[in-house]
Amino acid sequence: MNQLAHNITAQSHAVSWPFPRSDSNGKEKDYESGFHYYGARYYWSELLTGWLSVDPMSDKYPNISPYNYCSWNPVKYIDPDGEEKLIWFSSTRPQRMRGESMQKYQKRLDDFRKNQKLQRYASRFSDKTDIIHVFAHGDNIEGVTTGQLFFNGKHQTAFGFLSDELVDSKTFTNSNKENPCVIMLHCCYTGQGERSFAQELSSTGALVIAPSDKCRIYVNKDNGEFVGNGGTWNVFLDGKRICQLKGDVKNTKKLLAQLKKSPTEVYQYYYKKYVKNAE
Numbered sequence: 382m383n384q385l386a387h388n389i390t391a392q393s394h395a396v397s398w399p400f401p402r403s404d405s406n407g408k409e410k411d412y413e414s415g416f417h418y419y420g421a422r423y424y425w426s427e428l429l430t431g432w433l434s435v436d437p438m439s440d441k442y443p444n445i446s447p448y449n450y451c452s453w454n455p456v457k458y459i460d461p462d463g464e465e466k467l468i469w470f471s472s473t474r475p476q477r478m479r480g481e482s483m484q485k486y487q488k489r490l491d492d493f494r495k496n497q498k499l500q501r502y503a504s505r506f507s508d509k510t511d512i513i514h515v516f517a518h519g520d521n522i523e524g525v526t527t528g529q530l531f532f533n534g535k536h537q538t539a540f541g542f543l544s545d546e547l548v549d550s551k552t553f554t555n556s557n558k559e560n561p562c563v564i565m566l567h568c569c570y571t572g573q574g575e576r577s578f579a580q581e582l583s584s585t586g587a588l589v590i591a592p593s594d595k596c597r598i599y600v601n602k603d604n605g606e607f608v609g610n611g612g613t614w615n616v617f618l619d620g621k622r623i624c625q626l627k628g629d630v631k632n633t634k635k636l637l638a639q640l641k642k643s644p645t646e647v648y649q650y651y652y653k654k655y656v657k658n659a660e
Contacts, residue, residue, distance in 0.1 A: 416433065513563070518569065553585075561586070561648040562588070572589075592615075594609050595612070624658065
């Protein structure tokens with residue numbers, strides 16, 4: 382897309398976006414300077430279509446300009462705070478899986494069409510807390526988890542997700558026992574059954590929280606999130622499920638509030654519960 386076309390597109394999006402005094406990303410515009418404020422940096426959409434200062438994490442992307450916005454790919458990525466980007470839902474239409482009934486495939490398509498609402502909900506989860514929140518589609522076939530999720534345009538196993546996505550995250554790659562990584566999967570069925578996606582992902586040493594059933598999110602109804610069918614949030618560490626949390630709206634809100642703390646605090650809290658239960 383050339384520069385002029387990009388500017389026109391951004392301006393046309395601003396007309397229909399539901400946030401006041403903002404452009405296509407819903408950020409407040411400083412009308413004195415003409416720039417948009419993201420928290421870490423200012424963004425200039427009318428001419429530069431990029432940041433006005435260097436990316437504080439530019440050493441992570443040595444092959445990309447430190448002034449670029451979302452790796453020059455705002456369709457695939459977002460950048461809610463002007464720091465490390467979060468990977469968005471894929472714009473690729475999901476394909477029918479082998480052995481999947483037409484009814485189940487149609488249901489996945491319906492979920493896919495709801496992504497725009499889910500994006501609004503997901504945009505509230507900043508990586509500033511150093512807790513990794515993942516929004517994607519998980520699935521099961523005839524009540525058995527597939528051990529995969531549909532992310533970044535394709536179905537991925539835990540190993541594929543690790544090698545394709547988490548390898549680019551400083552939060553993950555720089556983690557250790559003193560600085561642990563905590564991941565929450567807002568993805569259906571990813572904590573269900575033996576060898577679940579979350580269980581395998583936790584074998585990396587990360588503490589992983591995932592739903593045992595369908596993850597329900599109602600953006601326009603008190604912003605509620607919960608695990609459907611009376612399911613639970615399962616917590617995994619070192620390839621083992623160490624505890625379960627009630628998945629209703631009330632307890633999910635408590636969980637999300639807790640995840641605003643540091644990864645070390647969250648990790649220690651659940652590790653202590655694990656040790657206590659083991660005794």
